[in-house]
Amino acid sequence: MTLDFSLSDDQQAIRDTARDFIAREVMPLENDVLAREHRGEKGLPAEDLRALQSKAQEFGFWGIGTPEAFGGAALPAVTQSLLWTEVGRTFVPFVFGGEADNILFRATAAQQEEFLKPTLAxxxxxxxxxxxxxxxxxxxxxxxxxxxxxxxxxxxxxxxxxxxxxxxxxxxxxxxxxxxxxxxxxxxxxxxxxxxxxxxxxxxxxxxxxxxxxxxxxxxxxxxxxxxxxxEGFKLAMEWIGRGRYVIPSRAIGAAERLLTMAIEYAGQRETFGVPIGEHQMIQTMLADCELDLEAIRWPVLVAAWSIDQGLDARHASSLAKLGGATAAGRIVDRVMQIHGGMGYTKEMPIERWYREARLWRIFEGTDEIQRRTIAKGLLSGRRRVGGHLA
Ligand SMILES: Cc1cc2nc3c(=O)[nH]c(=O)nc-3n(C[C@H](O)[C@H](O)[C@H](O)COP(=O)(O)OP(=O)(O)OC[C@H]3O[C@@H](n4cnc5c(N)ncnc54)[C@H](O)[C@@H]3O)c2cc1C
Structure with missing residues (x-):
């Protein structure tokens, strides 16, 4: 095996297009989303989501995980992970169109007409x-x-x-x-x-x-x-849940990157005791720990997606990714709130919203404890050797 941590030209191009799309079309909606949610409404009305999805389709983002037979792009899991990271940079509840629950592709011809195709559309x-x-x-x-x-x-x-x-x-x-x-x-x-x-x-x-x-x-x-x-229901259920275990932490990486960027900017602007707070070592420690958490989880998430692309048993890698991504995001958003002081705690900034959302990532689609259980069982049974893919 050769070690190569660079993205292919294709992966870079797809990621950059998505980054541009999210920055130009989705992020500008953030204030509206916050205002609607503070009024107790749905952050992104269904018709607005569909309009955004149509725009994304013009850039080729439709059915990123959907088989080509159904008009999708059937992108490898690694590329999908990179795209979910881009989507995760914003808290606008946006998802690409042309997607359906992974197990819905098992539908019979009649079920496809009644359930799958209208869902994709x-x-x-x-x-x-x-x-x-x-x-x-x-x-x-x-x-x-x-x-x-x-x-x-x-x-x-x-x-x-x-x-x-x-x-x-x-x-x-x-x-x-x-x-x-x-x-x-x-x-x-x-x-x-x-x-x-x-x-x-x-x-x-x-x-x-x-x-x-x-x-x-x-x-x-x-x-x-x-x-x-x-x-066959339990097997299908585990297959459905398996997908979320790399999608959720992929999104978490995007959120963590955005939050850390906000913290770096704030640390350079906000002054206390006559200097920018970024000059205080305790703030520097928090920034460094955020960066460590972020980079420490980026690779397990990509390894989980890569394992799926390689047709390997991805359960262990996916549990590591989900546990690591969810817990790292929680620590990062907490530090970023701390760096912003009182402002971080207000509803004028999106940090408290991310704080509340990120807390869910440790609970649904398998709690932290269930991921730890899967990881430990893999090790204890010998199904997973210490040292992972390099062992
Ligand atoms: C916002 C939200 C959206 C959701 N969406 C869906 C959905 O679309 N479809 C769906 O089917 N479900 C969904 N869920 C359910 C979610 O997957 C469950 O809440 C989750 O799996 C935990 O189950 P529980 O809440 O019953 O907690 P419990 O299973 O009762 O667990 C309680 C506590 O005990 C711990 N625990 C349990 N067993 C062990 C163990 N063996 N060792 C150590 N600790 C253990 C848990 O980690 C947790 O801390 C959603 C949940 C939420 C909150």
Missing amino acids: GDRVSCFAITEPNAGSDATAIRMRAKQDGDHWVLDGEKTFITKGVEADFSIVIAVTDAEKGHRGGFTAFLVDRSMGWESSPIHTMGPSTPASMSFDGVRVPHANVLGEVG
Whole structure:
């Protein structure tokens, strides 16, 4: 293996185009987003998001992870990671268009027409529901039952904390079809349209995210809406969650870069005791520690994405990336707030917003503790050798 930490010309060009797009089209919306959120509204209305996505499409950013068969760019995970880092530089809740939940590409031809293609086109909104009031970290403990009744399945139970559950037109729901088999062949994924009768209500959080609790009371779902195979639900769920484990920290790197840049600028301008605060060694320590955290996580995140591109088992690398990215971002935003003093704590600056948002990264799509559990289990079982790819 040769070691080469440089980006290819293609990667650089794509990254620079994205950086330019985010700076010119998305960052100018930041004050509006803050103002709307402070009024308790959605930061980026759906029609504004779609307009931005259309503009991004003109620059070639559409379906960055979507297979070419569906008109997407099918970019390698490393390139996608670089793009998510660019998106992460702004707190505007922007995502590229032409994307769908990774497991939705398993849809049958009929399901593609009803669910996948309208989602890629931005005409329908999906959500993914596995978490339940009594089953979060331990997803094997879900209880939502799906009982077969002729050519239908009847779903009963509750889901909670479901991102986009308030606005979704349909949900990918993981339910128990065979309690004896449990997660080893007894869970199944269903495509459940809202018109089939599930109800949702918002859960207000400390951050910009408003997930939903969802209730299913005898919701009848045609057998034709099984996603993948009956019994394959847990495997699909882990596949869905796996993607977030490099996307979330990729975004976190972008946020951390922006925050550190803000702190450096402020340290050069703000004066106390007759000198810029950047001349005080305690401020310098915080800046240096931010830079260390940032660079220490950049490479594990890229290694996780690279492992996916290489077709390697990326679970260990992805857990390192998610744990490292989420925790580093938390430390960085905290120091950057400290460097800004009282101003950092106000709603006039976006730091407190990032502070609230970054706290979530340590909780959803696998908490810090669950990532540590995966990492330790990999080491203890010998599946992962100390020294990683170089061992
Ligand atoms: C804003 C938001 C959006 C979300 N979006 C979605 C979504 O779209 N779809 C979805 O299905 N879910 C979603 N979730 C759910 C999220 O994935 C869970 O909240 C998360 O997995 C933790 O589960 P829990 O909240 O039940 O905590 P619990 O599992 O009850 O954990 C409580 C505490 O115990 C710790 N813990 C648990 N087990 C262990 C262990 N073995 N060793 C050490 N410590 C342990 C945890 O780390 C945590 O600190 C979302 C959550 C939030 C807050």
